[in-house]
Amino acid sequence: xxxxxxxxxxxxxxxxxxxxxxxxxxxxxxxxxxxxxxxxxxxxxxxxxxxxxxxxxxxxxxxxxxxxxxxxxxxxxxxxxxxxxxxxxxxxxxxxxxxxxxxxxxxxxxxxxxxxxxxxxxxxxxxxxxxxxxxxxxxxxxxxxxxxxxxxxxxxxxxxxxxxxxxxxxxxxxxxxxxxxxxxxxxxxxxxxxxxxxxxxxxxxxxxxxxxxxxxxxxxxxxxxxxxxxxxxxxxxxxxxxxxxxxxxxxxxxxxxxxxxxxxxxxxxxxxxxxxxxxxxxxxxxxxxxxxxxxxxxxxxxxxxxxxxxxxxxxxxxxxxxxxxxxxxxxxxxxxxxxxxxxxxxxxxxxxxxxxxxxxxxxxxxxxxxxxxxxxxxxxxxxxxxxxxxxxxxxxxxxxxxxxxxxxxxxxxxxxxxxxxxxxxxxxxxxxxxxxxxxxxxxxxxxxxxxxxxxxxxxxxxxxxxxxxxxxxxxxxxxxxxxxxxxxxxxxxxxxxxxxxxxxxxxxxxxxxxxxx
Amino acid sequence: xxxxxxxxxxxxxxxxxxxxxxxxxxxxxxxxxxxxxxxxxxxxxxxxxxxxxxxxxxxxxxxxxxxxxxxxxxxxxxxxxxxxxxxxxxxxxxxxxxxxxxxxxxxxxxxxxxxxxxxxxxxxxxxxxxxxxxxxxxxxxxxxxxxxxxxxxxxxxxxxxxxxxxxxxxxxxxxxxxxxxxxxxxxxxxxxxxxxxxxxxxxxxxxxxxxxxxxxxxxxxxxxxxxxxxxxxxxxxxxxxxxxxxxxxxxxxxxxxxxxxxxxxxxxxxxxxxxxxxxxxxxxxxxxxxxxxxxxxxxxxxxxxxxxxxxxxxxxxxxxx
Numbered sequence: 001x002x003x004x005x006x007x008x009x010x011x012x013x014x015x016x017x018x019x020x021x022x023x024x025x026x027x028x029x030x031x032x033x034x035x036x037x038x039x040x041x042x043x044x045x046x047x048x049x050x051x052x053x054x055x056x057x058x059x060x061x062x063x064x065x066x067x068x069x070x071x072x073x074x075x076x077x078x079x080x081x082x083x084x085x086x087x088x089x090x091x092x093x094x095x096x097x098x099x100x101x102x103x104x105x106x107x108x109x110x111x112x113x114x115x116x117x118x119x120x121x122x123x124x125x126x127x128x129x130x131x132x133x134x135x136x137x138x139x140x141x142x143x144x145x146x147x148x149x150x151x152x153x154x155x156x157x158x159x160x161x162x163x164x165x166x167x168x169x170x171x172x173x174x175x176x177x178x179x180x181x182x183x184x185x186x187x188x189x190x191x192x193x194x195x196x197x198x199x200x201x202x203x204x205x206x207x208x209x210x211x212x213x214x215x216x217x218x219x220x221x222x223x224x225x226x227x228x229x230x231x232x233x234x235x236x237x238x239x240x241x242x243x244x245x246x247x248x249x250x251x252x253x254x255x256x257x258x259x260x261x262x263x264x265x266x267x268x269x270x271x272x273x274x275x276x277x278x279x280x281x282x283x284x285x286x287x288x289x290x291x292x293x294x295x296x297x298x299x300x301x302x303x304x305x306x307x308x309x310x311x312x313x314x315x316x317x318x319x320x321x322x323x324x325x326x327x328x329x330x331x332x333x334x335x336x337x338x339x340x341x342x343x344x345x346x347x348x349x350x351x352x353x354x355x356x357x358x359x360x361x362x363x364x365x366x367x368x369x370x371x372x373x374x375x376x377x378x379x380x381x382x383x384x385x386x387x388x389x390x391x392x393x394x395x396x397x398x399x400x401x402x403x404x405x406x407x408x409x410x411x412x413x414x415x416x417x418x419x420x421x422x423x424x425x426x427x428x429x430x431x432x433x434x435x436x437x438x439x440x441x442x443x444x445x446x447x448x449x450x451x452x453x454x455x456x457x458x459x460x461x462x463x464x465x466x467x468x469x470x471x472x473x474x475x476x477x478x479x480x481x482x483x484x485x486x487x488x489x490x491x492x493x494x495x496x497x498x499x500x501x502x503x504x505x506x507x508x509x510x511x512x513x514x515x516x517x
Numbered sequence: 518x519x520x521x522x523x524x525x526x527x528x529x530x531x532x533x534x535x536x537x538x539x540x541x542x543x544x545x546x547x548x549x550x551x552x553x554x555x556x557x558x559x560x561x562x563x564x565x566x567x568x569x570x571x572x573x574x575x576x577x578x579x580x581x582x583x584x585x586x587x588x589x590x591x592x593x594x595x596x597x598x599x600x601x602x603x604x605x606x607x608x609x610x611x612x613x614x615x616x617x618x619x620x621x622x623x624x625x626x627x628x629x630x631x632x633x634x635x636x637x638x639x640x641x642x643x644x645x646x647x648x649x650x651x652x653x654x655x656x657x658x659x660x661x662x663x664x665x666x667x668x669x670x671x672x673x674x675x676x677x678x679x680x681x682x683x684x685x686x687x688x689x690x691x692x693x694x695x696x697x698x699x700x701x702x703x704x705x706x707x708x709x710x711x712x713x714x715x716x717x718x719x720x721x722x723x724x725x726x727x728x729x730x731x732x733x734x735x736x737x738x739x740x741x742x743x744x745x746x747x748x749x750x751x752x753x754x755x756x757x758x759x760x761x762x763x764x765x766x767x768x769x770x771x772x773x774x775x776x777x778x779x780x781x782x783x784x785x786x787x788x789x790x791x792x793x794x795x796x797x798x799x800x801x802x803x804x805x806x807x808x809x810x811x812x813x814x815x816x817x818x819x820x821x822x823x824x825x826x827x828x829x830x831x832x833x834x835x836x837x838x
Binding site for chain 1: 692696697698699700701702704705708709711712713714715716717718719721776
């Protein structure tokens with residue numbers, strides 16, 4: 001791939017899209033300052049930057065949704081002063097968004113051709129389903145999809161949905177496909193597939209802009225990297241210069257070590273113990289799991305391996321079909337989440353916006369919500385008590401918010417995640433379950449979250465961390481459990497930590513050197 | 518009182534001034550007193566409805582429940598010789614039971630609130646009509662219950678006691694909704710039930726309580742309506758009253774998606790609706806146009822409110838985060 005990248009790199013082709021000196025501010029906030037870049041045929045550009053660095057503003061300008069205050073976009077030598085949505089589409093720029101925009105009540109062909117349906121003509125001008133299928137089938141083959149055009153989108157995995165989105169981009173003859181955090185919700189194996197698709201797009205002369213927090217994938221796929229910091233161009237990296245450390249340095253302007261020194265603390269007693277737990281989605285695979293005080297147990301596995309389902313059982317959302325739980329040796333029966341919260345078992349859910357925070361409620365009310373009776377006198381809520389708790393948590397977690405009365409919606413992803421953490425840390429956790437704790441969070445906030453997790457573990461909290469991010473699993477865990485098809489495929493201790501071992505267990509094979517199972 | 522409530526209050530005053538100018542009888546004490554009575558009656562059921570709407574649900578059986586509770590109450594008191602305080606307790610128990618059934622069907626069996634309460638609407642109306650063999654339930658000549666009358670249809674210094682009852686309920690429910698832990702849970706569940714559950718709230722219980730409170734208030738309203746009409750035709754008593762209640766809540770700033778609204782708003786919504794009814798009567802508009810006027814005003818009101826939001830957003834853009 002490296003040779004490939006050199007031959008089709010940006011030096012070989014003149015750029016057809018030139019962004020020059022773009023600036024955009026929202027009131028006093030400068031979202032983008034004097035930013036320039038070029039895009040040539042068939043090059044893969046990784047764009048990196050922390051949240052708030054100006055990536056989304058740049059994308060909105062490219063999509064014609066937002067007009068820059070200054071600067072020009074030049075397409076094929078023609079400068080545009082006002083770059084509209086129509087101009088963007090005319091230039092062949094297509095987006096694959098982080099939150100997929102598919103209609104899951106329709107089939108694949110209908111989604112790819114939405115708004116541009118094939119018709120039969122005539123008086124009724126009905127939908128021509130056969131023509132739709134015939135038009136979409138070759139596109140699906142190109143993106144390496146193994147499903148038919150008439151497959152309902154509801155039955156597809158997230159990775160397959162992304163293929164549909166890319167097929168949609170191809171169907172409009174895109175010259176530039178912009179992938180916004182395409183791998184953040186992908187399991188390991190499917191990420192490879194996506195990277196293959198990117199390589200294929202590249203071969204057929206389509207440029208790709210690839211935005212991600214997963215630097216590992218940029219290392220693998222990008223021809224060059226453009227880094228943004230505080231709205232400015234922080235630097236370029238050519239293919240040869242792309243390394244993890246170099247990217248991190250550009251993004252945050254300093255060196256940063258993700259995994260801080262792990263102390264060799266003696267591991268504590270078993271806090272939460274599961275025996276023969278069978279979840280509704282994987283009834284045939286009983287799970288035994290012990291979680292000890294003061295450890296961070298990483299729970300790895302492919303998406304759909306049953307990790308979130310297990311977490312839901314531990315938090316009292318779903319009832320297990322069988323098996324038993326115990327907390328510090330005492331039998332634990334969870335009828336509702338309320339029971340789990342009472343026992344100090346807290347969950348930081350995977351989908352922050354759907355399950356983690358109430359976006360329209362003020363930050364302070366989000367934080368007090370799980371423990372509201374403690375913030376009330378004679379069951380009337382005391383704003384003063386609520387604000388006191390929220391203020392303490394804001395200080396402890398460094399939540400960046402002007403006012404605690406503003407809705408959680410106004411916060412960045414990382415700060416919303418801190419609000420979720422705050423609501424639990426304001427109580428006394430004994431077991432904390434983190435489900436994909438840093439998904440979609442910028443690298444600075446990530447490090448803070450790891451620090452907080454480590455701090456909790458040192459206080460003796462038992463931590464279960466579900467993660468599909470390899471760096472995270474290996475960097476932050478004391479011990480790793482890998483799930484495969486609903487069951488625990490094996491445990492890894494420190495010396496055995498490697499991406500390879502995790503992957504092998506995740507796909508149901510044996511580990512390499514030690515023969516543990 | 519928030520800005521939305523203030524806007525509604527201004528609208529009520531402006532409409533009042535217009536009507537009073539066109540027909541000074543609008544301001545006669547007896548007219549105001551009668552309107553206040555209707556505000557009290559409809560307000561009781563609308564406050565109940567609004568508690569359900571806060572959770573993102575809806576309660577369509579209110580009108581039929583008013584008919585069912587009404588005929589049972591009058592029959593028990595007038596014909597069966599049940600002491601009225603006992604009948605009152607029985608009716609509140611019945612309301613609790615109906616609310617409990619609705620809440621359980623919605624939370625445990627995951628049925629949609631619209632469907633559950635629509636079936637309630639049909640079932641309770643049917644039972645009410647069957648119970649009286651489609652006849653009219655009423656008090657006999659010479660039957661008199663002074664204390665009950667005083668509580669329900671009595672007036673002090675021209676202030677109808679139904680209005681006073683509504684105010685008392687409104688104050689209690691204001692505290693419950695806007696100041697209590699339970700009220701906060703109602704808003705949280707209405708805004709995002711899943712997130713509330715992930716915060717350790719027993720969302721099912723909160724929703725069940727909302728329907729129970731709604732039906733209890735409906736039962737109280739039913740007794741007030743029954744005493745007000747004094748004879749009850751089960752085929753027509755309470756017809757469409759659920760829609761009045763929903764309309765009042767929507768006018769008062771409630772979102773049918775849940776999680777938004779205030780008690781002050783719903784009470785003002787009821788006041789505006791009754792003012793419109795009164796307007797139709799006083800301005801000589803054919804009473805057959807009653808519904809059309811009400812529907813038109815609600816539509817215009819909601820549209821203006823919505824567009825006003827857009828206009829504000831356009832000219833006062835929020836600062837980018």
